[in-house]
Amino acid sequence: MSKSDTIDALLGSAVLAFSKDGYEGASLRDIARSAGVPLSTIHFYFKSKSELYLAVLRQAWNVIDEDRSAHLAAALAAHRGGPALLEAVIRAVAYPVVRRALSDCEREVAQIHIFRAHIPHWRSTTGGKLLEVADRSMIRWIDAIMRCCPSLSRQDTVWAFSFVIGAVYSWQLVDHRYDAMLGAEENRSADEVTDDIVAFCCGGIQQIAGQRAAAATLPRRTAAKAAPQLVALGSPN
Helix, strand or coil: CCCHHHHHHHHHHHHHHHHHHHHHCCCCCHHHHHHHCCHHHHHHHHHHHHHHHHHHHHHHHHHHHHHHHHHHHHHHHCCCCCCHHHHHHHHHHHHHHHHHHHHCCHHHHHHHHHHHHHHCCCCCCCCHHHHHHHHHHHHHHHHHHHHHHHHHHCHHHHHHHHHCCCCCCCHHHHHHHCCHHHHHCCCHHHCCCCCCCCHHHHHHHHHHHHHHHHHHEEEEHHHHHHHHHHHHHHHCC
């Protein structure tokens, strides 16, 4: 195998092993065997287990981020603002994850699983550098949502975006947590699931934006009502 094919085979084997058995449980010997290479090949290309794990995370992040970036660019080009842009932005965040989570490709499913599983531990030594890259990337999504909902403060938008991410990487989508409750429900397509996530997230964000806009007008309304009373109190009898 060429160098690129060998590295890709190792990454493909590793993402399946880490997704199934976790970082501690995954065996480098099994990863090498599944990739069809000697164990020494892992140490030659990745030096250590932690470096291999970081390479798996980085690849998972890159393929998702590149897909999202293409969807976001198309959304910004097609919509100037308002509800249509907000829906397109949320769709750009969600669809690349939903499509892979529901994919028939075991590697794509594993990438989503390991990526979501690592989110609570981003600040670890393994994921710290990748977290910085992810945070810089997230700024564009925050900015895009603010363009759609100018009544939201940046703090509000960061919170709203965190709710979107929670909905996208949900227990049901990634872990099939509620399959027993759903029973024999027919398999839903990536488009159908994405449509529901977009509707859910846009409805919530627009509700928050409406509340903030109403709160911003409240002081002016209060002042307008108080003004005649102040004039009356200051008028001579």
